[in-house]
Amino acid sequence: MDAPALRRAxxxxxxxxxxxxxxxxxxxxxxxxxxxxxxxxxxxLGTKEELRARCGVSVGTFNEALRLVQAxxxxxxxxxxxxxLFASRQSPMVRLGNSVLALDDDAASVADxxxxxxxxxxxxxxxxxxxxxxxxVAAMRTExxxxxxxxxxxxxxxxxxxxxxxxxxxxxxxxNVILRSVYTSLLDIIESHVxxxxxxxxxxxxxxxxxxxxxxxxxVDAIADRDHRRALELIHEHNTTMDGSATRxxxxxxxxxx
Amino acid sequence: MDAPALRRAxxxxxxxxxxxxxxxxxxxxxxxxxxxxxxxxxxxLGTKEELRARCGVSVGTFNEALRLVQAxxxxxxxxxxxxxLFASRQSPMVRLGNSVLALDDDAASVADxxxxxxxxxxxxxxxxxxxxxxxxVAAMRTExxxxxxxxxxxxxxxxxxxxxxxxxxxxxxxxNVILRSVYTSLLDIIESHVxxxxxxxxxxxxxxxxxxxxxxxxxVDAIADRDHRRALELIHEHNTTMDGSATRxxxxxxxxxx
DNA sequence: TCCCCCAATCCATCATGGTGAATTGCAGGA
DNA sequence: TCCTGCAATTCACCATGATGGATTGGGGGA
Numbered sequence: 001m002d003a004p005a006l007r008r009a010x011x012x013x014x015x016x017x018x019x020x021x022x023x024x025x026x027x028x029x030x031x032x033x034x035x036x037x038x039x040x041x042x043x044x045l046g047t048k049e050e051l052r053a054r055c056g057v058s059v060g061t062f063n064e065a066l067r068l069v070q071a072x073x074x075x076x077x078x079x080x081x082x083x084x085l086f087a088s089r090q091s092p093m094v095r096l097g098n099s100v101l102a103l104d105d106d107a108a109s110v111a112d113x114x115x116x117x118x119x120x121x122x123x124x125x126x127x128x129x130x131x132x133x134x135x136x137v138a139a140m141r142t143e144x145x146x147x148x149x150x151x152x153x154x155x156x157x158x159x160x161x162x163x164x165x166x167x168x169x170x171x172x173x174x175x176n177v178i179l180r181s182v183y184t185s186l187l188d189i190i191e192s193h194v195x196x197x198x199x200x201x202x203x204x205x206x207x208x209x210x211x212x213x214x215x216x217x218x219x220v221d222a223i224a225d226r227d228h229r230r231a232l233e234l235i236h237e238h239n240t241t242m243d244g245s246a247t248r249x250x251x252x253x254x255x256x257x258x
Numbered sequence: 259m260d261a262p263a264l265r266r267a268x269x270x271x272x273x274x275x276x277x278x279x280x281x282x283x284x285x286x287x288x289x290x291x292x293x294x295x296x297x298x299x300x301x302x303l304g305t306k307e308e309l310r311a312r313c314g315v316s317v318g319t320f321n322e323a324l325r326l327v328q329a330x331x332x333x334x335x336x337x338x339x340x341x342x343l344f345a346s347r348q349s350p351m352v353r354l355g356n357s358v359l360a361l362d363d364d365a366a367s368v369a370d371x372x373x374x375x376x377x378x379x380x381x382x383x384x385x386x387x388x389x390x391x392x393x394x395v396a397a398m399r400t401e402x403x404x405x406x407x408x409x410x411x412x413x414x415x416x417x418x419x420x421x422x423x424x425x426x427x428x429x430x431x432x433x434n435v436i437l438r439s440v441y442t443s444l445l446d447i448i449e450s451h452v453x454x455x456x457x458x459x460x461x462x463x464x465x466x467x468x469x470x471x472x473x474x475x476x477x478v479d480a481i482a483d484r485d486h487r488r489a490l491e492l493i494h495e496h497n498t499t500m501d502g503s504a505t506r507x508x509x510x511x512x513x514x515x516x
Numbered sequence: 517t518c519c520c521c522c523a524a525t526c527c528a529t530c531a532t533g534g535t536g537a538a539t540t541g542c543a544g545g546a
Numbered sequence: 547t548c549c550t551g552c553a554a555t556t557c558a559c560c561a562t563g564a565t566g567g568a569t570t571g572g573g574g575g576a
Binding site for chain 3: 047048063078079080081084
């Protein structure tokens with residue numbers, strides 16, 4: 001009835017070639033997640049042994065699956081009589097994280113990320129105006145210096161990277177953890193997709209760099225002076241004058257299949 | 259030299275009571291993550307057996323740890339001679355997901371989430387204007403009907419939930435996967451923190467509900483008519499007239515100083 | 517009656533040993 | 547020379563059996 005699976009043929013009855021071959025622990029984890037999703041949070045799903053048998057995997061494999069769903073906050077485990085696996089309500093923050101994790105990397109274009117980032121910039125500036133300390137402003141000025149240093153060598157890529165570093169530093173000031181986290185990750189996404197900055201006939205590189213630099217310098221000044229109106233005006237200009245169009249995308253061509 | 263650890267005392271040398279007791283697989287996973295972070299992406303870390311010995315855990319435990327770091331995209335495993343664990347570059351999208359996952363749930367106040375959501379609303383409306391199909395608009399109108407239904411029973415909570423459902427439906431239209439994902443999760447976060455809607459002397463409930471309903475109805479009309487200016491005007495009004503202040507927070511005990 | 521302690525249950529690890537598949541490098545043949 | 551095929555390496559699972567800790571409920575003593 002419950003003969004052990006000693007040979008591989010006994011426990012690999014699905015040679016159905018699926019994409020990227022989900023491993024057995026992953027499949028078991030999905031089963032568990034489905035089980036947990038089918039009941040109310042807090043409900044008992046059964047003992048490890050029962051569920052392991054239902055998933056049809058060995059102890060070790062089941063433990064791996066368990067670890068995965070636990071990390072996702074889908075189930076919790078309790079010892080003792082009446083113990084076992086329980087569906088647990090996963091916090092919305094975990095859902096956010098997982099929904100982002102589930103995102104297909106290439107499905108999300110850089111342009112999408114840039115658009116989001118631009119929408120968040122004013123919030124960051126607002127927070128900077130309200131919360132930037134003297135040392136924060138000093139750090140921003142340091143980043144500005146770095147930007148200025150790159151203006152000399154006409155290296156558009158170095159310039160935008162320095163620019164992003166400044167933005168990241170500004171973001172650090174915000175007390176809003178969600179905003180900070182999302183924003184810096186967006187910068188990260190954007191940065192990882194950009195290979196080089198290409199000049200544009202309408203905006204020759206040196207001129208573009210100079211104007212961007214001055215805009216950011218003025219922005220930091222406005223933050224230092226707590227000049228709300230000027231700062232918001234500048235960030236609006238920042239996001240309406242072209243910026244993203246001067247960058248070139250890399251990742252849409254998925255080379256390097258390894 | 260390498261005596262097996264048959265008794266628990268042999269392999270639990272750290273009775274240091276730490277907060278919430280990270281399990282051994284979790285600790286091993288952290289070690290692996292640290293190892294992977296210390297080298298360049300693509301570098302070899304060693305065979306499973308070598309690393310297992312270094313982590314000082316058993317095979318099963320190490321497999322669990324491995325599964326965790328693999329799920330996080332930190333390492334990859336390859337079979338064959340010269341195989342083993344390799345540090346893998348984790349995509350920025352994964353970093354975003356993980357950084358959100360690392361967020362402390364109560365550290366992030368609802369007000370923070372509301373602020374983010376408000377900043378994203380205009381983007382959603384923009385996308386809706388550009389991409390909403392007839393059936394999308396129809397679905398929005400259905401949600402509007404539901405909102406209207408709740409206006410009758412003076413139930414503020416039901417009203418805002420219906421309101422969020424409408425927003426979620428609008429968000430569905432956007433082709434921007436990151437935006438959609440982040441926005442709906444933000445709604446989720448907000449919704450999960452709100453217990454009830456409290457009237458406010460300046461805005462008695464029925465009046466508040468009626469005005470909000472009409473604003474949203476007008477917004478959907480503007481989307482249906484592709485009236486950009488009107489829609490953006492409405493969403494601006496939407497986010498400047500009070501909204502969040504009429505909701506009562508549950509989870510953040512430390513009252514948001516705004 | 518109330519409290520404490522014990523037994524039962526269940527999880528978290530451990531150890532050992534086995535089969536099959538993927539990968540690699542080299543050695544030998546066409 | 548180039549291709550083919552074998553052997554070695556390493557992973558992915560499997561089974562079995564053991565120890566110790568956490569939790570729970572009930573039974574016995576104060």
